[in-house]
Amino acid sequence: MAIAGCAIAVACDIVGARLSNRIGLFSDTISNLAAGPWDILSDLGIYAFVLGVLAVTVGLVRWRVSRWDWRLGTVLLVVLALDYTLIAAYEAYSTGEGTQIHYKLVYLMGVAFPLTVLLTAGQFWEIDRRLGIALYIGGALWALAAPVLFLVPTAWDGLYERGLAFAKLGWFVTMGVMIWRDPDIVRRMPEDERS
Numbered sequence: 001m002a003i004a005g006c007a008i009a010v011a012c013d014i015v016g017a018r019l020s021n022r023i024g025l026f027s028d029t030i031s032n033l034a035a036g037p038w039d040i041l042s043d044l045g046i047y048a049f050v051l052g053v054l055a056v057t058v059g060l061v062r063w064r065v066s067r068w069d070w071r072l073g074t075v076l077l078v079v080l081a082l083d084y085t086l087i088a089a090y091e092a093y094s095t096g097e098g099t100q101i102h103y104k105l106v107y108l109m110g111v112a113f114p115l116t117v118l119l120t121a122g123q124f125w126e127i128d129r130r131l132g133i134a135l136y137i138g139g140a141l142w143a144l145a146a147p148v149l150f151l152v153p154t155a156w157d158g159l160y161e162r163g164l165a166f167a168k169l170g171w172f173v174t175m176g177v178m179i180w181r182d183p184d185i186v187r188r189m190p191e192d193e194r195s
Contacts, residue, residue, distance in 0.1 A: 002059070002176030005052020006169040012045025013162070026159040031102065034088070046088035049169075053081045056172055059179035065123050073119035076112045083109050114143035117171055135171075142167055 013030060016038040017023045023033050034042035057077040060070075087105045117139030125132025145164060152160045 001055035002052040002172050002179070005048045005050070005055065006173050006176075008048035009045040009052075010166075010169065012041045012048070016041035016045075024158060025162065027155050028158045029161045030158075030165065031106075032158070043088040046084050049172075050081050050084045050088075052172055052176070053077055053084065056175045056179065057081065059183065060120070060175065062179075062183065067123055069119040070123050073116045076116040076119065080109060080112050080116065083112065110143075110146045113168055114139045114146070117142065131174075138167065138171070 013033065014025070016033050016036075017025045017028070019041070020033065020036050020038050022028075023036055023038075030042065033039070034046075054077075057074055060074050060077070065071075083105050087102065087109075090101060090105075117135055121132050121135035121139060124135055142164065149157060149161055149164065
């Protein structure tokens with residue numbers, strides 16, 4: 001489900017941009033697509049991704065890891081799922097009517113996602129050192145790179161944002177693959193780390 005949710009999100013973004021005669025994948029952000037005539041595709045992609053986020057959440061909770069950082073990371077996944085749902089459902093950004101909360105939701109996502117990666121990386125370090133290192137580095141780089149989006153020229157901000165989104169999807173796909181391969185990781189963990 002996590003992998004399918006990511007794939008559907010990418011497909012909806014590409015198809016929506018192709019169908020729109022005024023949205024470019026390089027020059028227009030995902031939010032621009034969501035504010036355009038093909039917003040239904042953008043919203044559909046986000047909702048599919050939300051299902052993927054929830055699938056990862058359930059999978060990671062099912063591992064029954066008792067570490068505080070892991071538990072906080074899985075709580076943040078629920079926050080992310082709610083955040084993405086509001087981004088898709090609340091249309092004030094595209095209609096101009098109502099309280100403008102789009103950017104606040106984007107800022108929340110920009111903090112919650114890298115924190116989730118960094119908080120869960122410690123347990124992945126215990127499972128596979130190389131993966132743990134990659135997640136620590138990736139989470140830190142994503143946290144540093146995300147604010148740069150607001151400095152990127154508008155001719156390229158769509159490409160930059162999609163690069164950030166692709167890196168984020170990479171984390172969810174990685175989690176999906178790990179859960180798929182070993183849905184009950186708890187049996188491989190030392191007894192004192194099991195809940």
